[in-house]
Amino acid sequence: MAGDAFFSKPRPFSKRRRDDADGAAASPRTKTSRHGTSARGAALSRGGKERAGGRDRAGAKGKQRRRGGDDDDEELDVADGGEFDSDDVGSEDAGEADEGSEEEDDLETPAQKRLRLSQMYLKSLEKDKEEEDGFDAADLDRDIIAERLQQDVLEHTGKLHLNVATTLQLPIPSSSIFRTPAKGHRGAVTAAVASHDGRWLYTSSKDGAILKYNLDAVTSASPAPSSSSASSTDTPRIARAAYFKKAPSESQLRKCEKHKRFDGAAADKGKGKEVAEGHTDEILDLAISHDGKLLASAGRDKVIGCWDVEGESGKWVRGLGGHKDVVGSIAFRLGTSELYSSSFDRTVKIFDMSTLSYIETLFGHQDCIQSVDALRGELCATAGGRDKTVRFWKVAEESQLVFRGGGASRMRNVLDGAMEEEGIEEEELKRRRKNAEKGPVKFVEGSIDCVAMVDDSTLLSGGDSGSICLWSITKKKPIFTVQLAHGINEHESETEGIIGTPRWITALACLPYGDVFASGSWDGQIRLWKIDARLRSFSPLATIDAPGFVNSLQLTAPSLRPTRETHVAPVNAPKGRDAGDKRDEKKALVVVAATSKEPRLGRWMRFKEAKDGALVAVIPMQ
Known part of the structure; x- marks a missing residue:
């Protein structure tokens, strides 16, 4: 600072x-x-x-x-x-x-020292504001500085402090939901992420390319009335800004070099051996830094791509290797340039994207890691897929906490290193009750596919049983669980008749240090949930229509987390007011989702009526 x-x-x-x-x-x-x-x-x-x-x-x-x-x-x-x-x-x-x-040099008490350092910090904020916006620091509104100080303190505590669920204007009108243009990717969209200032949107696809969109017209526009008289030309749209194409694969480069030799193009000889700029296979996830200057992409080609996206365009910087298998998920640590990446090789790696260097590797999962999430602290959470565990990593302490989902068994306890009889009696009691009582069918969790951090001590998980679990680092079992959060899918079998299977949770995202989170599946809806103030439970809040598979989710509030680039004073602005004044700025919660016809990691199901693209919902706050 x-x-x-x-x-x-x-x-x-x-x-x-x-x-x-x-x-x-x-x-x-x-x-x-x-x-x-x-x-x-x-x-x-x-x-x-x-x-x-x-x-x-x-x-x-x-x-x-x-x-x-x-x-x-x-x-x-x-x-x-x-x-x-x-x-x-x-x-x-x-x-x-x-x-x-x-x-x-005078001897000062600790209270006097804190006061002196606080005054120096306030002077530094005024100086930065004066140099950035070009007006006298004496005219700076003191309430903005006080609010910024309070926000910094709350963020560094690592606790939930953004209570925005009660301020959302619900239900969400259809005029506040926007989609990317139809002509975009040639393959299924796997991820969508927006910059923290709400200006740019990035989408990735199985075609190995990345599209950049401009969100200024969407995030700054007020919701239009839902009437047929409104002109379609007046409605704000998401505009395409740049296209980052897929790099040619090694086989394509060899074919290109072979044709050049037969054609006798001596001048172009050797160009096929140049390093490819981009991914050579599917891109599975995206993450953007807090300042919006760096974009990271996770590929099936075992490479983490680093893109310089400052301004309206962007360029390839470098590909980071190290993983021995598919890179499935990535996440930036808030306020820093550290990147956490999880892979199917069962490891988590930490990179410093400012220097493009490797830092550390975390070991512990027994199966492919499906998801990773991180906040401001030196912490991260991962979902281990078929090993049915959620792991909470304390990087500074070089330790991890293991949360076990699904059912318990003696064989699994031995493989996981736990006591042989741990949890067996409780599991047997549950099975006896199921056989004795005739009630709703409860599905056993076989895989934990996604995870999201609420704050530095609370996290959420979702799996193939369709349940969403709320965890705390102080307890081994979930604090609260919602079974079949996205319902049951019924299909007819020739031998068994109608069979009901749960719709698994495909994506989870939480507003950092906020009381709102979103979940996605393939029931055609994105569900918003409100977390209790005591972090003991959560309840349904609203739904957003999203046909197809929801492959990724993101929640951000640009007005609550302004960056340095948003503080630009208008020409005719009065003294003491600028564009960064949040009292004059529109407050809204932005929900970003990637929807597709098929799942992110496979093609075992397909919806022909769904559309490949990104969905952006701007929910105003009171």
Whole structure:
């Protein structure tokens, strides 16, 4: 932050101890005049016998002194009877330095120190605001700084503090739901992510390409009335901005080089050996940094792509390797350039995207890792697929917490390293109750496919049983569970008749440190949920129509998390107000989803009536 420069500022030297008897300074200090000539240099140029100490005087009446540091021969006339004092030269600067040293050298209590550091931080914020927006810092609204300080403190606590569920204007009108243009990707859309300032949207597909869209017209527009008289040309639309194409594969490069040799194009020889810029296979996930300048992509080609997307376009920077299998999911740590990546090789790797370097590898899962999520702290959560575990990683402490879903068995306990009899009695009691009581069928969880962090101590998980579980790091079992969150899919079998299977949870996303999260499946709806203030339960809030498979979800609130780029003062703005003033800015919750005809990781099901693309729902807040 800007205040770090003040905290790391070196302290000035302490007061000098002078020996009044000898008139000599223990640590002589050279002072400069306004013209750049030091007092000591002036005394020596006179050829006098004065000592060059801290308070020695060098001067004479009715004579002229030649400046020794300048190229020209301009002389300083002191013949008017005035005395030239070396300590008076630059006295203002010296006085300020002495005052600063006295203030910082005095013994201060911890409360006084906190007050002084807070004042310095406020001054740094005012200075940054003045340099960025170009207006006087004295006219800056103090409420904005106070709100920003409070937001920084709450974010660093790692607890839920954004209570936006009660402020949402529900139900969601159809005029607030937007879709990307029909002519886009050639394959199924696997992921969609929006920048934190709500300006840009990125989508990835199984065709190995990435599309960039402009969201300014969507996020800044007020909801239009749902009437037939409204003109279609007046409705805001998502505009396409850039296209990042797929890189040619190795076999394509070899074919290209072979054709060049037969054609005899000697001048173009060797171009096929250039490093490919982009992914050579399907892209499965996307993640964007908090400042919106870096975009990361996870590919089936075992590569993590790094894209520079600053501005309206973008370019390939580099591909990061290291994983031995498909990279299934990635997530940026909020406010930093650290990237967490999970792979089918059962490992989690940490990269620093600012230097494009590898940091660390986390081991522990026994099956392909399907999902990873991270917030501001040095923490992350992962879903282990068929090993039926959710793991909470404490990177700084080099430890992990294991949360087990599904049913317990002796064989599984032995394989997982737990006690052989742990949880067996409870599982047998449940089975007896199922056989004795005739009630609704409960499906056993066989895979945990997605995970989302609520805050630094609470997380959510979803799996193939259709249940959504709320976990806390203080308990081994889920705090709250909703069974069959997206219903049951009934299909007819030739031998068994009508069979009902749960719709598995395909995507989960939570507003960081907020009380709202979204879940997706393939029932044609995105469901919004409200988390209880005590983090003990959650309840349905609203639904959004989304036909097809929901392959990814994201929740963001640009007005609640402004970035430096959004603070641009308008030309005719009054003093003390700018575009970053959140009281004049439209507050809304933005839901971003990637919908497709087929699942993200396979093609075992397909909906012909669904559309491949991204869905953006802008929900206004009161």
